Amino acid sequence: MSGLRDRYTGRLADVSAPGMGRAAQHLQPINGRYDVASLQTSRGCPVGCEYCSVTKFNGANIRRRSIDEIIEEWNSTPRRFIFVTDDNFFGVGPKHAEWAKELLRQIIRRGRKRLWFSQTTINMGDDAEGLKLAYQAGCRGMLIGFETFNRESLKDYHKGINRNNLSRYKELVDGFHRAGISVFGAFIIGADQDTEETVAETAVQSVKLGIDTIQITNLTPLPGTRLYERWMAEKKIFATNYPEDWERYTFVETVYHPSNMSAARLDEMIYELRHAAATTPWVWLRTLRTFRMTRSITSALFIHGMNKGWKRMAQLQLPKDEARFGFTPRINERTRKIRDAFRLTLAKYPSMWAAEPVPAPAAG
């Protein structure tokens, strides 16, 4: 009974209990098969960004599964590639880092050889030992929420860990690359400080940082988050015809009134980015640059697959975008910048290739 009550009242599960947090690794979709297995080692994140549902949904404390259970599940996954779906794999302090490193040591010692990627915060880039262990354990990519290059926006987002490290982004990204691990950079557009130029600037800055694959989404006030509650009180959200409007909270549609432009205009700015992604040759350039920076063939291949898939999605989206927006983006200063960023244009942005070549990690 208490188990059911916990579910209804939303009390957080004890994921260290036997069997908790384990995925049914043998299940496959009825119309195909998963190429990537999913596995979770922990839940929760203490950072508490205002727009993020994780802290509300999974809690501010990082709750860990037993290492023995993780290794057992790790060894039973039928796929050779794993998405470790933790909210924040490495965590934010010495205690979190020690646990993550112990898990990595155990994977190296007892785990079957797998390649994997996960999600973490930027601070992991400072921990050379943790990064080395992660690479040895098969990690080839980490998704990191950079969100923005604007200090004020980071303050509004309550993302102190990024604000404190903003001037060190490049140094921290280099730390991942030095270990052989690629960086998947996530950015959000739609803060009060964002303008029509922000998407183009973000694309350029992220390439200058050396980010291997980039994801830019609309700021979305997910229900239950502090951002949602604040904006509802301020009457800033207009997509409130629930339940129908829940379908619009998809990270590709602006459902509130931004400060510096209309919601439709913000969507158009991100459409320009998708259009450039779909119509510019850039995937191989990124692959080569990732190889140059990580000296890891498997990381470069991982990035190649990610970027190829992303370009394909942008191409599939193209006719839908054209129908939705009713125009094809013209060449202008903004779109030129985005295309140049995708092409890693040497003449305009020589620093895009200027990252110091890094020593080779263990072969793989």
Ligand code: SF4
């Ligand atoms: S660091 Fe990431 S997971 Fe943690 S609260 Fe912020 S956005 Fe969510």
